[in-house]
Amino acid sequence: MKRRVLPGLPLALGVTLVYAGVIVVLPLAALIFKAASLGPEDYWRIVSSERAFASYRVTVLCALAATVFNLVFGLALAWVLVRYRFPGRRLIDALVDLPFALPTAVAGIALTTLFATNGWFGAPLSAIGIKVAYTPLGIIVAMSFTSLPFIVRTVQPVLEELDPALEEAGQTLGASDLSVFRRVILPLLAPALLAGISLSFARSLGEFGAVIFIAGNKPFETEITALLTFIRLEEYDYPASAAIASVMLITAFVMLAATNLMQARALRYTARG
Amino acid sequence: MHGNIGTQAKAGETGKAKGRGQPPRVGDDPLFRRILLAFVLFFVAIVVVAPLVIIGFEAFSRGAGYFARSIAEPDTRHAIFLTAMTALIAVPVNTIFGVAAAWSITKFDFRGKRLLTVLIELPFSVSPIVAGVAYLFVYGLQGLFGPALQSAEMKILFALPGIVLASMFVTAPFVARELIPLMQAQGRDLEEAATSLGASGWRTFFSVTLPNIKWALLYGVVLCNSRVMGEFGAVSVVSGNIRGQTNTLPLHIELLYHDYNAVGAFAAASILALLAIVTLVAKVVLERQGAGRVRRPATLAGNDAVYPEVKT
Numbered sequence: 001m002k003r004r005v006l007p008g009l010p011l012a013l014g015v016t017l018v019y020a021g022v023i024v025v026l027p028l029a030a031l032i033f034k035a036a037s038l039g040p041e042d043y044w045r046i047v048s049s050e051r052a053f054a055s056y057r058v059t060v061l062c063a064l065a066a067t068v069f070n071l072v073f074g075l076a077l078a079w080v081l082v083r084y085r086f087p088g089r090r091l092i093d094a095l096v097d098l099p100f101a102l103p104t105a106v107a108g109i110a111l112t113t114l115f116a117t118n119g120w121f122g123a124p125l126s127a128i129g130i131k132v133a134y135t136p137l138g139i140i141v142a143m144s145f146t147s148l149p150f151i152v153r154t155v156q157p158v159l160e161e162l163d164p165a166l167e168e169a170g171q172t173l174g175a176s177d178l179s180v181f182r183r184v185i186l187p188l189l190a191p192a193l194l195a196g197i198s199l200s201f202a203r204s205l206g207e208f209g210a211v212i213f214i215a216g217n218k219p220f221e222t223e224i225t226a227l228l229t230f231i232r233l234e235e236y237d238y239p240a241s242a243a244i245a246s247v248m249l250i251t252a253f254v255m256l257a258a259t260n261l262m263q264a265r266a267l268r269y270t271a272r273g
Numbered sequence: 274m275h276g277n278i279g280t281q282a283k284a285g286e287t288g289k290a291k292g293r294g295q296p297p298r299v300g301d302d303p304l305f306r307r308i309l310l311a312f313v314l315f316f317v318a319i320v321v322v323a324p325l326v327i328i329g330f331e332a333f334s335r336g337a338g339y340f341a342r343s344i345a346e347p348d349t350r351h352a353i354f355l356t357a358m359t360a361l362i363a364v365p366v367n368t369i370f371g372v373a374a375a376w377s378i379t380k381f382d383f384r385g386k387r388l389l390t391v392l393i394e395l396p397f398s399v400s401p402i403v404a405g406v407a408y409l410f411v412y413g414l415q416g417l418f419g420p421a422l423q424s425a426e427m428k429i430l431f432a433l434p435g436i437v438l439a440s441m442f443v444t445a446p447f448v449a450r451e452l453i454p455l456m457q458a459q460g461r462d463l464e465e466a467a468t469s470l471g472a473s474g475w476r477t478f479f480s481v482t483l484p485n486i487k488w489a490l491l492y493g494v495v496l497c498n499s500r501v502m503g504e505f506g507a508v509s510v511v512s513g514n515i516r517g518q519t520n521t522l523p524l525h526i527e528l529l530y531h532d533y534n535a536v537g538a539f540a541a542a543s544i545l546a547l548l549a550i551v552t553l554v555a556k557v558v559l560e561r562q563g564a565g566r567v568r569r570p571a572t573l574a575g576n577d578a579v580y581p582e583v584k585t
Contacts, residue, residue: 007474015373020392027407034410080313101549103503105523106542110324167299177299206400209505226402245406256398
């Protein structure tokens with residue numbers, strides 16, 4: 001269909017392109033340009049420095065741990081919200097989005113206060129020898145908080161539209177609840193779960209505000225990559241900042257591509273239903 | 274959003290199940306149910322409710338008078354003012370962009386549409402810190418336009434324009450991603466009918482399109498505003514953190530917190546926490562009006578042609 005009946009394309013597309021160009025493309029291009037102008041040797045030296053490597057390790061491992069926690073908790077939360085009726089369900093359903101609505105700095109100081117050794121949760125935990133604030137565990141807590149809604153919100157709609165007949169078929173054939181869950185429900189949820197996981201993981205990799213308050217920010221131990229970028233900037237080491245930021249940007253592109261692949265699969269899956 | 278659909282479906286199912294004496298569904302075993310519910314409620318209390326409670330608790334830990342004085346501090350007041358100013362500029366501009374983008378993408382066919390959708394969604398995947406650094410390399414002294422801006426004595430970084438630009442980057446997808454799936458699902462027939470009857474483009478938009486998208490638009494605006502007012506990472510890089518001058522409210526919270534003024538920090542944080550609660554309430558209200566209900570993927574990019582139908 002090539003005919004154009006509606007007016008307004010030049011204006012609307014013009015506004016869109018100018019905004020996307022100036023606000024989104026220009027800065028990212030400038031960053032890539034700056035990082036590229038370093039030359040391969042310098043670039044590699046910066047991004048593979050010991051401190052940078054340690055920061056990747058901390059960031060990736062903590063993001064993985066946070067995602068695993070969110071996978072279990074998020075799936076359970078989505079399940080409870082969809083399948084069970086209990087007082088306060090609507091309230092909890094609304095509260096799931098709190099991590100998106102609450103500014104990250106606010107979440108950061110709140111979580112730090114809760115999990116500091118004299119905090120509501122930090123005190124009992126440190127009594128049994130678990131330190132959360134200013135350790136990698138703290139980073140995991142902050143990342144779990146900020147990325148919690150992703151898995152809940154991707155799984156919830158699929159769970160809602162799950163055909164009960166599929167479960168009943170399994171049950172009437174004598175399968176236990178566990179095996180129906182494992183063999184019938186989980187495979188149906190898998191695409192949505194994968195999409196949620198990749199979103200949650202990507203968000204955790206880039207998280208800054210909530211993490212820096214609780215992390216302790218010790219180089220090699222609790223310093224995330226986003227913070228290292230920021231520190232290099234404060235040291236006026238702009239090339240290093242650009243190089244490390246470009247690593248984060250490339251990771252984000254890879255994650256975006258992965259997410260889209262999974263999303264496309266998830267959509268193919270659910271569109272049939 | 275999901276709640277409404279779920280309730281109806283569930284009510285029907287349980288009714289049916291009871292009526293015919295069918296076996297309970299998977300996971301309906303009372304003991305399992307109780308354990309799972311306890312597990313979830315425990316973690317909701319720790320992960321979601323407790324952070325919210327402690328903000329209020331700490332903010333008022335030295336009484337309401339101290340709280341009021343903390344908020345009334347000139348630097349805090351200025352931070353509130355700056356945050357409000359940023360939102361007043363960034364949100365409307367972003368809204369116009371979102372509507373324009375949705376109009377172009379859903380009402381027309383052109384080459385590169387998919388790429389444009391990816392571009393609009395991109396900031397969603399980029400770390401705010403990366404965004405801030407990227408802006409530095411455009412407007413900073415060591416950036417593309419830095420020298421030119423300096424000779425023209427125009428200040429973008431470490432001033433309001435930089436804060437607004439960085440905020441617009443991180444929220445660029447917010448309005449567009451609410452509108453695109455909805456307008457895609459609604460199609461072009463109504464608009465085409467209106468223009469073929471002689472209505473102008475603007476008239477078509479305001480009296481045909483807008484009434485159909487108003488709740489989704491408002492939904493996007495609410496989420497965008499919440500993010501703009503709360504943005505920390507990107508703004509932290511471009512603002513320069515000058516106390517009483519370029520400190521937005523989230524940055525001011527960090528400053529107070531590191532000054533060992535925890536009560537002041539939490540008092541300022543309580544304003545943003547209140548904003549978050551208002552945002553959540555507005556979200557629920559708007560979802561009741563049907564906003565955010567189009568079943569959409571969490572990112573739009575990559576599947577701009579396959580939006581399943583609207584759920585009502």
